[in-house]
Amino acid sequence: MSPIDITRDGAVATLTINRPETLNAIDVPTIKAFHAALDEVEADDGVRVVLFTGAGRAFIAGGDIADLNSRQGLAHYSEFAEDIHRLFRRIEIFDKPTVAAVNGFALGGGTEILLAIDIRILSDKARLGLPEINLGLFPGAGGTQRIIRQLPLCRAKEIMFTGDMLSADEAVAVGLANRVVPHDTLMSEAMATCEKIASKSPLTLKLLKRTLVAGGDMPLAAALAHEQAMIGLVLDAADAHEGCSAFLEKRAPSFKGV
Incomplete structure (x- = not known):
């Protein structure tokens, strides 16, 4: 079973990261499944907007820590890091507009993928952050470079240096996301945004x-x-x-x- 579920609603394709037992942590099979899902929606002319969300309590809670801990630097650089950089860049330059419906934790790689997505709508239960520093690491999936291009440098540094989580309201206030909506209406509001965009050329x-x-x-x-x-x-x-x-x-x- 693929860790990425694809559903269609008119001109909107929804990609759901479906690894709730790991809080949707990203590993190499998930990256490959993402590419396959993007191949499918890219080739479908009927799809005009792509919506990303997560199953369960998380959007994406980060990378798979056990997988990271199993690698040394060169193996990480040439395998996982290269794959995830390619994926996030592909999302960033994807020709069809992308929207995120952030249903819960979006930490580490979860925030880094948001930095590559066009429009970010948060549930009031969402929590964002780049906590890699707490593990003796720093964001390595494009996060250090995208966040300093999207936020004031002092705010970006504070988020990365402290590793603190941000509430949904705090994330919007600093510019990481577009808006916060009630958790129960997240998908309907995100879909309404997608449908509005899908009506354009x-x-x-x-x-x-x-x-x-x-x-x-x-x-x-x-x-x-x-x-x-x-x-x-x-x-x-x-x-x-x-x-x-x-x-x-x-x-x-x-x-x-x-």
Whole structure:
């Protein structure tokens, strides 16, 4: 049985990490299952948004500590670390928008994967953090680099240096997530967000994500030139003219992704 369950609801595919007995800890088989699930939803043109959540009390409680403890540096670098870096980068640049419904603990690798997901919605029971320092480690799945690009440096350092957990409200306050919702309405509110995004042009969303990802790594002058080129591509697409025509005709647009 795969540790990643895939369900479909219209244009939204939900990937559920289903290892509740380990609080959904990430190990190598789970990373491989994630790639297989992403292959499936990437190839399905009917899927416009991907929603991530966890089974049981956790979103992802981190890496599998027993697995980590079994490795020395080079083996970790060339196996687990390389695999998880590739996975999180794939999620970060995935052409379809991604949303997280964080149902519980998102610690270590759980927070690191959130840093690669576009929109993060938290249950009021969620707890986030990077506690690796308590094990004599530090975040090594992209977390050190993504968090300093998303949060003020002093806040990022405090989270990593202390290893303290953040409540859902604290996580939103520092900028790690978008909003907190009641636990019982988490999935319905996350799905409503996914459906709103899925109603937009999938082609424009893809090009917008590419513009944001690439531009974020460029100096401003280069990023602005890149944006100019990308919006030119958008205006070559039928969806852009469908959207403008719908506005002028006072009707809802029907985007086809072309």
